[in-house]
Amino acid sequence: MSPRERDPAGPGPARERPSRPGELRLGAQLALRGGREVVLRTLLTAIGVGVATAALLLAASLPTVLDRLSERNADRVDHQVAPDPPPPAGEDTLLIGIATTTYETQEIHGRLLRAEGSDPPLPPGVAEIPGPGELLLSPALADLIDAPGNEVLRDRFDQTVVGEIGPEGLLGPHEAAFYLGSDDLSVENAGIRITGFGGEPGPVLRGPVVLLLGVVGAVVMLTPVVVFLGAAVRFGGEQRERRLAALRLMGADRGAVRRIAAGETLPGIGLGLVLGAVLFLAGRPLVETVRVSSGLYAGDVTPHPVLGALVFAGVPLLALWVVLASLRGVVVEPLGTVRRAERARPKLWWRLLLLVLGVVLIFLSMSPGQGASGDGWLPLVTIGLLAALFGTTAVLPWLVDRLFGRASGGPLALQLAVRRLAAAGGGPTRAVSGIVVTVAGAIALQSLFVNAWADAEVRLADTAAEAYTVDAFGAAGYQVQAELWMPPADDDPAGALARVPGVEEAAAFRTVWGTAADGTDVPVRIADCAVLVQMADLPGCSAGDVFSAVPGLGSGDTLMVRPRDGATESAWTLPAVSGFEGPLVEHPWTGEGHTARDVVLATPEAAAVPGEIAARSTIWIRADHTVPGMEEGVRHTVAALDPTSRAHFPITTLVNPGMLDIRDALVAGALACLTVIAAGLVVGTVEQVRGRRRVHAVLTAFGARRSTLVASVVWQTTLPVFLGIVLATAVGTALGTLIQGVAGLPVRFVPVETLVIAGAGVGVAALTTLFAIPALLRTMRPEGLRSE
Amino acid sequence: MSLGQTLLGLLETRPQHGYDLKRAYDERFAAARPLAYGQVYATLSRLLKNGLVEVEAVEPGAGPERKRYTVTDSGVTDVEAWLAxxxxxxxxxxxxxxxxxxxxxxxxxxxxxxxxxxxxxxxxxxxxxxxxxxxxxxxxxxxxxxxxxxxxxxxxxxxxxxxxxxxxxxxxxxx
Amino acid sequence: MNRPASPALPDRLPGDPAPPLLAGSGLRKSFGLTRALEDASLSLYPGEVVAVMGPSGSGKSTLLHCLAGVVRPDAGTIEYGGQDLVTASDPRLSALRRSEFGFLFQFGQLVPELSCLENVALPLRLGGWSRRRAERSAAEWLDRLDVGGLARKTPGECSGGQGQRVAVARALITGPRVVFADEPTGALDSLNGERVIRMLTEAARETGAAVVVVTHEARVAAYADREVVCRDGRTLDTGARG
Structure with missing residues (x-):
């Protein structure tokens, strides 16, 4: 007998059980042919699955993003890989000068380039070394220069632009960078000779830590999506249950009913996967518009192949799990659905276990042995954090049961809302849980980072005036110091700077380094008497004087002087040297506490040889900080004198923009999660409101005002969000405090971010509730009174 | 149960012979117990006497079965009252x-x-x-x-x- | 809380000069293409119990909804206490339903999430009573209908008959002048059905409320003082009262 002949599907009196795939197929057909509810549920499921897929694909791209970033960073490494000692100039050597500067708060990556032969190494993204005075710009810098209001910047980059730096030479699309050709760069001044670009990728975050961060990110991102999916697959639940009951009557067993129900969601899941992929691909170019530090190229966001495959396998399983979980409390019987009326009253003790475990883990991670030393604390603290968060959500049903089950008082609308929430059980609790996991997680992480931010944002002075006062040095009260490594383009740099609006006084001196016969290294500072007398307490000064108190150095001694380390040395025989005493006047940041015993001060008339070779200049500036544009003007002038220069201004706060980006990202992420959760809550509310059609019609008959019922629905969605946020704030702050406390860090709070998240969360909930109100108003029509 | 009014009602639909009346009655109201002829004729003659029916035509031949009865106006009124x-x-x-x-x-x-x-x-x-x-x-x-x-x-x-x-x-x- | 019970008036004769409490006439109503009411009229006198009978689809429920100001008829007039309910504003109708009318339906009328006590207190709370006062009064009414023990239970935990008695309490708690009952016994067995209609009519007579009860059950209609028959959207007042 061939298997075909025994095929149960063949004609025969005995009706065989359909195959399992057959049941899934049947479910899928029901979903495709069903009424409005089914179509809507399929769409909602597709949206949930799509968002989850897109989010996870994004998370799965994290390793690639980090790889690409570190690769690009490594590929253009230059001075770090310069041979030491410098090799002789050759056909294949290139001189670079570091010309990185800032404009307002933005850093501009810059290099001076000078090829020493016909075959110089090329920086990534550059096809040809620009000739002298020729400029290559990154697109972001080109845009910045062209932007209105940036005339100062336009002046600073007034050279001929001959091309663009390609993407492979930039960290990201928003990096401002330039390469400027030079003809006077040399190893005697700011030049660094290199034979090639690129080095080993630096220490990238890799391995378990990244994996862990990825897992936490995925969990936190998925929580609201699961909440949304939970609401979506329950949409139109009543009809589905009736349909499933009919199938039971026709002989489907419970397992088959579950499979059919699962099958009903398959079209939604399939559609969702496609939607997710489309969302991901369509959204990828948007990555380039995100102006966080240098930004990312769309191509960087490519899912890791294994992780990507995991996403496409895992999301459908997750969705199916949600569907089956939604049927858990429901027994589909042939004569209609039985809802297990007696929900077991949540027990507290085991729910506390996870929470306790999390707290213990955090303690362990911060124990002195682990502490600041190893990397071990991060995994432990993350696992502990997750355990604590999910522990909290495990305690939630108990808490919600207590709160909503016992609540009394308040206006009628509130009473109706609270009772409806208590009756709905799972939905609002899931929403609150989702909020707690995401928002409390965000707040706790912020607490963890708050100390980093505290470092990232060091407050040096309250006001610019105070900063300028604090930083003042020297008798003339200079506050600003500019350092030039190349011979200035203007013979009188101080004069050039003094012409900048807001600059009251400027003084310049040059520096060379000398080595005495006994090997002592001494800086030699060369300036006119007018400047020299400001540097130290000199007994008197006239042209041709030299001052020093360096032991063993006197008239007739020879110093081997050089413009910088590694440069050619020349011999300088000191003329008559006058002694002096006391400390040197120095810029408070860069000063090294030099005294008369550490330095030689010389007038140019006495220092012909050093003056000849000196490349390095320092300019002291006293300026009025209240004059608008003064700092940019100084920066611009200094950069014009020497592109490799740097200017130090008194500042009020030191800001590390990277840290602020993390903070903003956390707030934005928390808000996105809240929106998804609130949307899920609204779907659930609409569903419940529709189920209460008759009750609402009856209440209307009794004369209930529209406003009462509308208010009750607003409460119904706002309350869980509100509760969730209150709880999340408490839990997040508690966890953050715990982490900070255990780590021995000063306990700081993040009130602003917390308030922003909390306020926006309630706003989002109230706003999304508006979508539920039309459904409510429909149920209030008297048609609801007519029996079926 | 009033046989008189019932017969009047049946006659109201159309004039009929006594025999037809019995058949119509049996068909509709007396599936189990057919009406006896005697009862029909006795009732008809009572109705005739009270002026509720009249003989519309006598067909060739002899005997009561050849008479065709029709209802009078007062007969209709009687049915009406009874039904109401x-x-x-x-x-x-x-x-x-x-x-x-x-x-x-x-x-x-x-x-x-x-x-x-x-x-x-x-x-x-x-x-x-x-x-x-x-x-x-x-x-x-x-x-x-x-x-x-x-x-x-x-x-x-x-x-x-x-x-x-x-x-x-x-x-x-x-x- | 309740108005003193006015004497029951089951024996009022048609010629009685007292004006009707509620009078609807020439009522028409269509739902889409379906004509629910063609030409229906009903007058209700103070304190009387009127049964509206008729086959299903005859428009009797729609007639009730129109009279109660829940559904606005397409044509016709409804007068209650000198006001025209057809043209009255929605807030006015709502206020009337809150204070002067009571409602009883066949099923699904209790708010499932609220306890029986809270359900009964609901109309008073809609009328602005404090929760405490409303629930105290609700407790009295539950006792009066022999369902005092159900106060803390939810409707889901009650039997059909108990639920309807809770609903009767809710319909009467505001001391309404008219109670509208739409197949109040339709979902009950005969024993429980009778108990509910009996409690409704007795309590209504004690408080002087008039009752319009839509039913297709003669035994239920027999508790009324008279009946009005509805057929194909038209009413047929068989007149006999008493």
């Missing part, structure tokens, strides 16, 4: 009520009217019984309930019949 009057709401009224409904339909009258009149009468009694029940002791209640359930059942049967016959009215008239 509620039966005393006693148990086991089906035969009479059924006959009334069918005749009403046959003669193009509304069965609903009969139903309404009868329902009012039934309800009047039911209200009375309900009142007695609510004021009375347990045995009163039991007795009243018995009667109430019977009356309700009759009424429900009547409503069902009327609804069905209204649906089938066309068919009935066609017969």
């Amino acid at each position: 009057a509620p039966e005393a709401p006693e148990p086991y009224l089906q035969n009479t009520l059924y006959t009334k409904v069918v005749l009403a339909l046959l003669t193009g009258r509304s069965a609903d009217g009969i139903l309404d009149v009868q329902r009012a009468e039934h309800l009047r009694l039911m209200r009375e019984l309900t009142r007695r029940k609510t004021d009375g002791d347990l045995s009163d209640q039991l007795i009243c309930d018995h009667a109430l359930f019977h009356l309700e059942a009759d009424l429900r049967w009547l409503e069902l019949t009327a609804a069905r016959l209204n649906d089938l009215a066309g068919e009935v008239r066609g017969r």
Whole structure:
């Protein structure tokens, strides 16, 4: 007998059980042919699955993003890989000068380039070394220069632009960078000779830590999506249950009913996967518009192949799990659905276990042995954090049961809302849980980072005036110091700077380094008497004087002087040297506490040889900080004198923009999660409101005002969000405090971010509730009174 | 159960011979117990005497079976009054009520009217019984309930019949 | 809380000069293409119990909804206490339903999430009573209808008959002048059905409320003082009252 002949599907009196795939197929057909509810549920499921897929694909791209970033960073490494000692100039050597500067708060990556032969190494993204005075710009810098209001910047980059730096030479699309050709760069001044670009990728975050961060990110991102999916697959639940009951009557067993129900969601899941992929691909170019530090190229966001495959396998399983979980409390019987009326009253003790475990883990991670030393604390603290968060959500049903089950008082609308929430059980609790996991997680992480931010944002002075006062040095009260490594383009740099609006006084001196016969290294500072007398307490000064108190150095001694380390040395025989005493006047940041015993001060008339070779200049500036544009003007002038220069201004706060980006990202992420959760809550509310059609019609008959019922629905969605946020704030702050406390860090709070998240969360909930109100108003029509 | 009014009602649909009348009656109202000829003729002669019917034509041949009867105006009035009057709401009224409904339909009258009149009468009694029940002791209640359930059942049967016959009215008239 | 019970008036004769409490006439109403009411009229006198009977689809529920100001008829007039309910504003109708009318339906009328006590207190709270006062009064009414023990239970935990008695309490708690009952016994067995209609009519007579009860059951209609028959959207007042 061939298997075909025994095929149960063949004609025969005995009706065989359909195959399992057959049941899934049947479910899928029901979903495709069903009424409005089914179509809507399929769409909602597709949206949930799509968002989850897109989010996870994004998370799965994290390793690639980090790889690409570190690769690009490594590929253009230059001075770090310069041979030491410098090799002789050759056909294949290139001189670079570091010309990185800032404009307002933005850093501009810059290099001076000078090829020493016909075959110089090329920086990534550059096809040809620009000739002298020729400029290559990154697109972001080109845009910045062209932007209105940036005339100062336009002046600073007034050279001929001959091309663009390609993407492979930039960290990201928003990096401002330039390469400027030079003809006077040399190893005697700011030049660094290199034979090639690129080095080993630096220490990238890799391995378990990244994996862990990825897992936490995925969990936190998925929580609201699961909440949304939970609401979506329950949409139109009543009809589905009736349909499933009919199938039971026709002989489907419970397992088959579950499979059919699962099958009903398959079209939604399939559609969702496609939607997710489309969302991901369509959204990828948007990555380039995100102006966080240098930004990312769309191509960087490519899912890791294994992780990507995991996403496409895992999301459908997750969705199916949600569907089956939604049927858990429901027994589909042939004569209609039985809802297990007696929900077991949540027990507290085991729910506390996870929470306790999390707290213990955090303690362990911060124990002195682990502490600041190893990397071990991060995994432990993350696992502990997750355990604590999910522990909290495990305690939630108990808490919600207590709160909503016992609540009394308040206006009628509130009473109706609270009772409806208590009756709905799972939905609002899931929403609150989702909020707690995401928002409390965000707040706790912020607490963890708050100390980093505290470092990232060091407050040096309250006001610019105070900063300028604090930083003042020297008798003339200079506050600003500019350092030039190349011979200035203007013979009188101080004069050039003094012409900048807001600059009251400027003084310049040059520096060379000398080595005495006994090997002592001494800086030699060369300036006119007018400047020299400001540097130290000199007994008197006239042209041709030299001052020093360096032991063993006197008239007739020879110093081997050089413009910088590694440069050619020349011999300088000191003329008559006058002694002096006391400390040197120095810029408070860069000063090294030099005294008369550490330095030689010389007038140019006495220092012909050093003056000849000196490349390095320092300019002291006293300026009025209240004059608008003064700092940019100084920066611009200094950069014009020497592109490799740097200017130090008194500042009020030191800001590390990277840290602020993390903070903003956390707030934005928390808000996105809240929106998804609130949307899920609204779907659930609409569903419940529709189920209460008759009750609402009856209440209307009794004369209930529209406003009462509308208010009750607003409460119904706002309350869980509100509760969730209150709880999340408490839990997040508690966890953050715990982490900070255990780590021995000063306990700081993040009130602003917390308030922003909390306020926006309630706003989002109230706003999304508006979508539920039309459904409510429909149920209030008297048609609801007519029996079926 | 009034045979006279029933025959009058049947005659109202069209003039008929006595024999045809018996057959029509048997067909519709007496499936189990056919009417005896004698009863038909005795009733017809009583109706004739009271002027409720008259002989329309005598066909060739002899004997009462050759006479064709037709209903008079006062005969129609009599049927009308009979149909309009509620039966005393006693148990086991089906035969009479059924006959009334069918005749009403046959003669193009509304069965609903009969139903309404009868329902009012039934309800009047039911209200009375309900009142007695609510004021009375347990045995009163039991007795009243018995009667109430019977009356309700009759009424429900009547409503069902009327609804069905209204649906089938066309068919009935066609017969 | 309740108005003193006015004497029951079951024996008022048609010729009585007292004006009707609620009078609807020439009522028409269509839902889409379905004509629910063609030409229906009903007058309700103070304190009387009127049964509206008729086959299903005859428009009797729609008639009730129109009279109660829940559904606005397409044509016709409804007068209650000198006001025209057809043209009255929605807030006015709502206020009337809150204070002067009570409602009883066949099923699904209790708010499932609220306890029986809270359900009964609901109309008073809609009328602005404090929760405490409303629930105290609700407790009295539950006792009066022999369902005091259900106060803390939810409707889901009650039997059908118990639920309807809770609903009767809710319909009467505001001391309404008219109670509208739409197949109040339709979902109950005969014993429970009778208990509910009896409690409704007795309590209504004690408080002087008039009752319009839509039913297709003669035994239920027998508790009324008279009946009005509805057929194909038309009413047929068989007149006999008493």
